[in-house]
Amino acid sequence: MEKKIVITALVLAMFVLVIDTTIMNVSISTLIKDFHTNVATVQGAITLYALVMASFMITGGKIGDIIGRKRAFRTGLIVYGTGSFLTAISPTMDVLFIGWSILEGIGATLVMPAIQTLVTSNYSGKDRALAYGILGGIVASAIALGPIIGGWLTTKYTWRLAFGGEVVIVLIVLLLSRYILDAPLETEEKPKLDIVGSIISALGMGFIVFGILLAGDYGWWEARHIFSIGGIEISPFGLSPTPVFILAGIIILLCFALWEHHVIILGRMPLVRLDVLKDRRITSGIFVQMAQTTLIGGFLFSMALFLQIALGFDAMQTGFLYLPLSIPLLIASLTASRLSARIAPKRIIQVGLLVLIAGLLLAIATINVEVRGFALLTGFALIGIGVGVMSSQIMNLVLSQVVHERTSETAAFMSTSQNLGMAIGTALMGSIVIVGFVGGATTLINDSTVIPEDLKPSVISSVEENSRFLTNQQLTAILKDASPELSHEISRVNEVARIQGIKVSLWGLVIFAGFGIIASIFLPPGILVPPQTEQ
Template identity: 35%
Template sequence: MGRDRTSAVPTLEVMAMTRTGSATLVLPLALAQFVASFAATTMNVAISAIAVDIGTTVIGVQTTITLFTLTMAALMIPGSKLTDIWGRKVCFLVGLVVYGVGAVLASLATGLGVMVLGYSVLEGVGSALMIPPIYILITVSFDDVAARARNFGVVSGAGGLGAAAGPLIGGVVTSALSWRASFLLQALLVLSIIVLARRVADPPRPEPRPGFDLLGAALCALGLFLVVFGILRTGTYGWLVARVDFRVAGAVLVPAGGPSPVWISIGAGVVTLALLVLHLRARERAGRDPLFSVALFRGRTTCLGLTTQLLQWLVLQGAFFVISVYLQQVRGFDAIGTGLMLLPATVGILLSSGAAGRLARRHTQRWLICGGFVLTVVGVGLLLALVREDSGVLSFVPGLFLIGAGIGVMLTASVNLVQSGSPLELQGDISGISRAVSNLGSSVGTALVGSVLVGAARPGGGSFALALATLGVVAVLGLVVAVLLPGTTQPG
């Protein structure tokens, strides 16, 4: 008995040290994910104020938001590859510094050019550098699947909180102080993360360090830029038939009613990405380091896992967008009220993400992803069944909560599945691809519901129901993909 009690003491000490080390690592990573997600949504509530203050138009400010998304999406994979060359911690810190400089510059902007440089370019580049190391460091620092899930859950919860709270916090700060204060808040958060990140340990990386595939990075960035740009332009031109004339230098190239010109950009992007694949294969055959290994896509689990990630982010961003627009245009809520109405979804994301570690010990990742999609489909159904133009605010709560809970469960499980399914030497590759896929899903989600809203024959409450129903169909498709995942992975 005495020996058992004595031997238990070191175990408890090790457990306490493990928790302390985990918090030291995960806290700055989670805060960084929060800031990046916050930046992607908070600008929307300050568009008019920024346009008036810096002497530009609403279209000009919306363009800076689009360019931020494009910069981040285009550079995510090349940025991830730099973690294998510079080191994960170094890449994380450099990204934070670049992001912080961009936030300060944006807060001082007196014209559109400075705003584009600070927000669109520097914050976009900073995000592409600092986000991939978040997921790599968690993967390489925790061997146990349940421990990874617990910490991925913290990061996912922080990201969900940032995305959902962005409009609320941005609305409060803009109303009480100024839109400039919102950028200064980001800069202060980044500074605090840099201080906290000094104690982050970076496990040894495979040696020798790989070279940087410059041509591959250029093809990857251009291909993703063109695909995402085309998707984002569907809100203006539509998916199939051009809603307005497509002009270049004043000349009408595609008249309204003709084929949508977005497919010119998307098609060029797909061709560029196909050339990228050929280039990567040629480099691998020549024994040279590619931007990423195409062998990653030969695994069924990885491909299906990435597909679920794309569909999850499509549903998440699409749902937040359509509900936010509905609350403001149909129900008359301001930015602060809209943010408060989205709190049930935020709570659902936080609770399910917080339970990720316990769920991963009891269930397979496939079971969790399937369950998450089921909860999301039910949540969408409840919103369609309960919410009317004259219904009370409580009618939103059940559906929003289940959507948040479902997305929180499956986001964590999908990240864990994809990251854990790749060897340590390919973590830089898979992390960048995973984040690029998530950004692509977010862009498609917003563009898809936006095009449904604009293209509805009778704008109003019915068009929002149609957009939400479209997301429900996507969630069902995600469930089908999740069922196809191998079911052999055991709980951690």
């Protein structure tokens, strides 16, 4: 009974952490209205939340080593719950920034690594595999179900109820947490926090994630428009800020590695021992984890554009259409978690990637302006099954490769890769969609027999300079002064080019899944829980 209570507490905590961002994303327009602000300010809150999460995840794992994983779990929940409460009652955007972007972000960095480590102290054998499978399924399902919950509460009531509900769930988890067994650090050396290392690692990860998040607006290489901070332009040689920030982040992380090596030479305890990354079983697992979240995050983003912009569905309708993905995902995660006693997790993960690719190919073949049918939902189900199968194995497989005292920092690496994958998936698909859209629109405009030849260069130039996904209503408003024939033709070009852009983005995910298969080759090949040792 206690084991069921423990997994319930851990699952509820993970569900709240993951669903939080999706709720905020579907509430953007309402927040703008409620706080009399603009899109940039709300997106700034979302960006800061992602930055705090990615920047301090490794530090959060180390704090768990110092104060104890169970105490870190509870402390993080209290900080997170306080942030959720402030967010729910926030009278201004400034309070929302403090509550959601900062306090919730900091709380999450303490809770997420602790969850992964506490599983190892509360479960063993097939029970541990099942626990990780449930957690993996909950992560991906929460990403898919978030728009339903957030859209329903925002549309029918208020977005504040969602964050008020998080406070209630946090209180429930805190009550249940007394049944959780702590995961003591099995080392004679008393852990200490490397303050300098924490600052350097936070800056490095922050720069990389910030650069990735900017890619959607500014492009991955050549700047679509000038980027500036405090009036200072940051677009050297016409570059997008994305490669500038990513390169700066990589350089800072290299400095972090040198600093950690220096700390070890001095005989002090580093923030994290980077030698764990020399084990290709671990690094391949981290990359496969990042590939999984990149794939699900990128797919949901591309499908949101398709369903909401191309087909005109609202957030709640879009959320319900994700059910054929999220339900098979959760079922596959629970089912596949029991297979690791008989089949090597490496093979299960590779099968999951192949099923996911099949789902992507089916989606590519079936999406169209007229689509309403069964085939696309079958693609959704295959993608859900693929992700569910992968998520049921990867965390247990990676953490089983490290000694117990290294699980916390390895879990922090895994949590960081998870957040990094979501950022990459959204930003990468955003930029690929635009590339596909512009390429398709340019070809259609050049081939059109309705658009006058002398007008084609200016139309193409307008598409390239203002490359945006427009709804039919937005485009109609722009074309109100055009002739009916020209207006109809440009609307047709817009509809077809949007679909082409989305298909190109899905092909990008297929390629990324291929990289995931390559990385999976280096995963450990053995069966984690032989039948005779199952508990």
